[in-house]
Amino acid sequence: MVRFLHAADLHLDSPFKGLSNLPDHLVKMIRNSTFEAFNNMITYAIEQQVDMVLIVGDIYDGENRSLQAQKYFVDGMQRLQKANIRAVISYGNHDHLGGKWVRFNLPSNVDVLGNEVETKKLHINDEVIYIHGFSYPERHIKQKMIDEYPVAQQNGLHIGMLHGSLAGDESHDVYAPFTKQSLLNKKYHYWALGHIHKRQILHETPPIIYPGNIQSRHRKEQGEKGFYDVHLQDDECHYQFIRADVVRYEQVVMDGTPIRYANDVTAICHKALQTVRSQGAAIVELRITNLTEEGHALWQQTSPMEWLALLRESEADETPMVWVASVTCDAPKEALTKASEQVLALIDDWDEERWQEVLGELYQQANVTRFLPQYQTIQIDEMKAQVKETFLQTMRNK
Incomplete structure (x- = not known):
C-alpha cells in the first residue's frame, strides 16, 4: 500500500484580483495565502507521514518564476526530505520549462518529470510504483499528449499525472486534451490531474480526479480549496479531500421574506456570515432574495454602499475574518x-x-x-x- 497527496495548481506568488477595496491587513493576508496554503499541505504530509506528494503542474503562477516563490517551494521540499517523503512534480502551462528564471537546485527526494512523457519507477513500502507524465516544454500544448502515455503492463501500481483539459470542456484554456475513455484505456490505478481549478471526480474506479487549486485567487474560484489524501493498494483506492486554503470566496443567498426593519437586514446577514465564519476566513458576496414589497421599499430607502458599510462595521471585531465584498437584493417577484x-x-x-x-x-x-x-x-x-x-x-x- 502507498499513501500520497495529490495536489495541483499551487500558483505560488499569484497576483490576486479584486483587492482594491480591502483594508491593508487583509490584502497582506490574501497576498500570502498561496504560500500559507502550500505550507499547510507540507505540514499535513509530515504530520500524517505520507509516502509521497504528487504536484501536477502550475506550481508557479508565471513562466519567469520569482526568487521568493522558488525559495519557498524548495524549503517545502526540504522539509519533506527530512521526513523521508518523496515528491514527484511536473510543470504546467503557467510555469513551463521554456521560461527564463534563476534556478534553484531541488533536493534529492524530488523527481521532476521532463518535457516528454516518461515513467518514473519508485520503490516504496515494498511496492513498485510507476508514475507516468510530463512537464510542459512551452505554454501552449494543443496536441493529445495522452497518446504518448504507455499502457500499464508491468506488475505494480501505475499512476498517471496529466496537466490538461477534458476534451470539450472550454471553461478553461484547452491544453493537452483527453477523453475519459482515453485515460481508462491506459489501465492505471489512479489518474492525478491538474489545470482545472474546480475540484472534480471524473471517474470513481479507477479514480480520475482534479483536486482544484489549493487557494482561491479571485471571486470566480468559489468554495473550499485543497488537495487529496490517497491510499492506494492494488485495485483498491480510498481518497479524502483535505482543505489547505487560508481564505475562501463565497456567494451566500439569504431569504429576505421576514425583513420589515433595518435590524432584520443586519440580523439575517449576521446569521449567514456566522455560518460562513464557522468554516474559516472568507470573502463573501451577499444576496437577499424573496423580499416583500415592504421589505424592498425599506431596502431602497438607503444606498447599497450604506448597507455595506453598516455590515462591515458590525462584523469588524468578529474572528475569523469574514469580509463582506458586496450586498445586493433582488426585486420582489411582483x-x-x-x-x-x-x-x-x-x-x-x-x-x-x-x-x-x-x-x-x-x-x-x-x-x-x-x-x-x-x-x-x-x-x-x-x-x-x-x-x-x-x-x-x-x-x-x-
Missing part, C-alpha cells in the same frame, strides 16, 4: 412581473420604422456585423417573437 409586462408592451408598441432605426444603428457597428444575418433578410415580426422569448426565458431564470 415587481419583476410588472416590469416584464411593461417591457413586452414596449416591444409590441414599436412599429417597423422604430425597429429599422434601432437595427440600422446596430448594423453600423463594424465589429458585430459579421455575426448578424443580412440586413435585407430580417423579418420584423419574427424578430419581435424572438426578442420576447429571449426576454421571458431570462426572467424565468431569475
Whole structure:
C-alpha cells in the first residue's frame, strides 16, 4: 500500500484580483495565502507521514518564476526530505520549462518529470510504483499528449499525472486534451490531474480526479480549496479531500421574506456570515432574495454602499475574518412581473420604422456585423417573437 497527496495548481506568488477595496491587513493576508496554503499541505504530509506528494503542474503562477516563490517551494521540499517523503512534480502551462528564471537546485527526494512523457519507477513500502507524465516544454500544448502515455503492463501500481483539459470542456484554456475513455484505456490505478481549478471526480474506479487549486485567487474560484489524501493498494483506492486554503470566496443567498426593519437586514446577514465564519476566513458576496414589497421599499430607502458599510462595521471585531465584498437584493417577484409586462408592451408598441432605426444603428457597428444575418433578410415580426422569448426565458431564470 502507498499513501500520497495529490495536489495541483499551487500558483505560488499569484497576483490576486479584486483587492482594491480591502483594508491593508487583509490584502497582506490574501497576498500570502498561496504560500500559507502550500505550507499547510507540507505540514499535513509530515504530520500524517505520507509516502509521497504528487504536484501536477502550475506550481508557479508565471513562466519567469520569482526568487521568493522558488525559495519557498524548495524549503517545502526540504522539509519533506527530512521526513523521508518523496515528491514527484511536473510543470504546467503557467510555469513551463521554456521560461527564463534563476534556478534553484531541488533536493534529492524530488523527481521532476521532463518535457516528454516518461515513467518514473519508485520503490516504496515494498511496492513498485510507476508514475507516468510530463512537464510542459512551452505554454501552449494543443496536441493529445495522452497518446504518448504507455499502457500499464508491468506488475505494480501505475499512476498517471496529466496537466490538461477534458476534451470539450472550454471553461478553461484547452491544453493537452483527453477523453475519459482515453485515460481508462491506459489501465492505471489512479489518474492525478491538474489545470482545472474546480475540484472534480471524473471517474470513481479507477479514480480520475482534479483536486482544484489549493487557494482561491479571485471571486470566480468559489468554495473550499485543497488537495487529496490517497491510499492506494492494488485495485483498491480510498481518497479524502483535505482543505489547505487560508481564505475562501463565497456567494451566500439569504431569504429576505421576514425583513420589515433595518435590524432584520443586519440580523439575517449576521446569521449567514456566522455560518460562513464557522468554516474559516472568507470573502463573501451577499444576496437577499424573496423580499416583500415592504421589505424592498425599506431596502431602497438607503444606498447599497450604506448597507455595506453598516455590515462591515458590525462584523469588524468578529474572528475569523469574514469580509463582506458586496450586498445586493433582488426585486420582489411582483415587481419583476410588472416590469416584464411593461417591457413586452414596449416591444409590441414599436412599429417597423422604430425597429429599422434601432437595427440600422446596430448594423453600423463594424465589429458585430459579421455575426448578424443580412440586413435585407430580417423579418420584423419574427424578430419581435424572438426578442420576447429571449426576454421571458431570462426572467424565468431569475
